Amino acid sequence: MKRAFPILAVLTAALLSYALYEALVAAPTEQTMGNVQRIFYYHVPSAWTAFLFFFINFVCSIQYLVRRDPVADKVTNWAVIVIAVAACIAPFIIRPLPAGIEPSSVATTGIAIAGLYFLIKKYFPAGKTDALAVASAEVGVVFCTVVLVTGPLWARPVWGIWWTWDVRLTSTLVLWLIYISYLMLRRFSTSTETPALAAALAIFGALDVPLVYFSIWIFRTQHPQPVIGGGGSIDPRMLHVLLINWLAFLCFAALICWSRYRLEILQREVEETQALEALLEPRSSR
Amino acid sequence: MNFLYAAYTATWIIHITYLVILARRYKRLRSEIEQLKKK
Numbered sequence: 001m002k003r004a005f006p007i008l009a010v011l012t013a014a015l016l017s018y019a020l021y022e023a024l025v026a027a028p029t030e031q032t033m034g035n036v037q038r039i040f041y042y043h044v045p046s047a048w049t050a051f052l053f054f055f056i057n058f059v060c061s062i063q064y065l066v067r068r069d070p071v072a073d074k075v076t077n078w079a080v081i082v083i084a085v086a087a088c089i090a091p092f093i094i095r096p097l098p099a100g101i102e103p104s105s106v107a108t109t110g111i112a113i114a115g116l117y118f119l120i121k122k123y124f125p126a127g128k129t130d131a132l133a134v135a136s137a138e139v140g141v142v143f144c145t146v147v148l149v150t151g152p153l154w155a156r157p158v159w160g161i162w163w164t165w166d167v168r169l170t171s172t173l174v175l176w177l178i179y180i181s182y183l184m185l186r187r188f189s190t191s192t193e194t195p196a197l198a199a200a201l202a203i204f205g206a207l208d209v210p211l212v213y214f215s216i217w218i219f220r221t222q223h224p225q226p227v228i229g230g231g232g233s234i235d236p237r238m239l240h241v242l243l244i245n246w247l248a249f250l251c252f253a254a255l256i257c258w259s260r261y262r263l264e265i266l267q268r269e270v271e272e273t274q275a276l277e278a279l280l281e282p283r284s285s286r
Numbered sequence: 287m288n289f290l291y292a293a294y295t296a297t298w299i300i301h302i303t304y305l306v307i308l309a310r311r312y313k314r315l316r317s318e319i320e321q322l323k324k325k
Contacts, residue, residue: 020294024294035287035290036287036289036290038290039289039290039293039294042293042294042297043293046297138304142300142301142304145300146296146297146300146301149293149296149297149300150293150296150297153289153292153293153296154289154293156289157289252301256304256305256308259308260308263308263311263312263315266315266319267311267315270315270318270319270322273322274318274322277322277325
């Protein structure tokens with residue numbers, strides 16, 4: 001990974017440049033909103049990326065807590081498998097599904113959740129899931145900040161106001177505040193129990209993600225309705241640009257998350273060495 | 287059009303600021319490692 005990093009960074013930069021060109025030049029201009037609609041190509045992919053990284057943080061936090069106890073670990077493994085199987089069966093049992101929800105998307109989500117859980121478990125040892133949790137939370141907060149900044153910049157010319165306290169906007173702000181408090185806890189608490197406390201906070205915080213995502217499906221909000229699923233529609237050329245931008249942001253987020261993860265691991269090693277040195281110093285001075 | 291450019295510029299300012307913060311943390315950590323090696 002160390003050798004591939006510069007190559008991946010160059011490829012990501014190229015992809016981000018191409019995505020920017022597609023968003024500003026190639027994408028068709030929306031008829032009612034005009035050019036300001038192009039903010040959508042940064043706003044929506046940033047939101048999806050933030051949700052994904054908060055979900056990674058959620059999975060890592062669960063694993064940090066359960067992998068300390070073999071029984072809890074086994075129970076959680078089976079619970080994840082049950083969730084995946086239930087997601088595949090549910091669309092056949094619950095009929096009709098809520099408007100806009102496709103049976104295939106329910107099944108895919110269930111399988112993706114289980115896949116991500118076991119992928120993290122396979123590639124990250126128990127002691128390192130906590131480091132990945134910190135890294136993913138930080139990246140999620142960066143992208144959530146982009147969402148909260150670009151949203152009002154779109155709303156001002158379209159709605160005539162910068163902000164309104166509707167469910168989608170308020171729950172997104174709450175989500176951002178929860179993860180800011182998570183990062184503050186990690187940064188300033190020196191207790192040995194901090195990772196466990198932070199993991200518990202992250203699990204509760206992640207419960208806000210479905211509320212943010214489904215708020216525009218469940219509640220009547222000022223925020224536009226979903227363009228993908230939920231009965232929404234989008235011009236195929238716009239969808240193409242949206243997905244290109246999401247791919248570019250995903251690659252970028254994965255790279256910075258990896259860098260942050262490596263930094264966290266290195267920092268912990270340095271702190272351990274410093275602590276050992278501090279223990280040994282009095283003896284050597286005698 | 288101004289709002290569009292403001293949104294795109296703000297996005298990149300946020301990302302670049304985070305990258306600079308990461309780079310500074312790496313730099314600080316590297317100097318700590320160097321100090322440990324000297325001991």
